[in-house]
Amino acid sequence: MDFPLVxxxxxxxxxxxxxxxxxxxxxxxxxxxxxxxxxxxxxFWNKQICDDQEWLLLIKSKKxxxxxxxxxxxxxxxxxxxxxxxxxxxxxxxxxxxxxETNTQ
Numbered sequence: 001m002d003f004p005l006v007x008x009x010x011x012x013x014x015x016x017x018x019x020x021x022x023x024x025x026x027x028x029x030x031x032x033x034x035x036x037x038x039x040x041x042x043x044f045w046n047k048q049i050c051d052d053q054e055w056l057l058l059i060k061s062k063k064x065x066x067x068x069x070x071x072x073x074x075x076x077x078x079x080x081x082x083x084x085x086x087x088x089x090x091x092x093x094x095x096x097x098x099x100x101e102t103n104t105q
Contacts, residue, residue, distance in 0.1 A: 004089040004100055007059040007069060010041060012078050017055035020076050029065045029072060031103035034058040062104050063088075 011017040021033035036056040
């Protein structure tokens with residue numbers, strides 16, 4: 001069963017965020033991607049604590065596109081293991097959800 005998703009992905013800089021966002025929308029894998037600058041992330045990687053400024057992408061799409069989205073992000077992303085997590089959209093404006101469906105076909 002297909003359903004709408006919001007997918008979170010962080011990027012290292014504005015250029016990477018823009019490339020991923022534009023590609024996903026152009027290829028109709030996502031209906032919309034919000035690019036949010038100034039995210040500060042603290043995480044554990046390669047046996048050390050990292051503290052980096054990143055961009056957050058909020059990708060609106062649907063379950064049937066998730067595997068393609070993951071593949072495309074990994075192909076464009078600078079990180080060895082990019083953050084890509086998906087959460088179901090449990091409700092919302094029917095008009096918006098119909099628009100999302102139409103723009104991810």
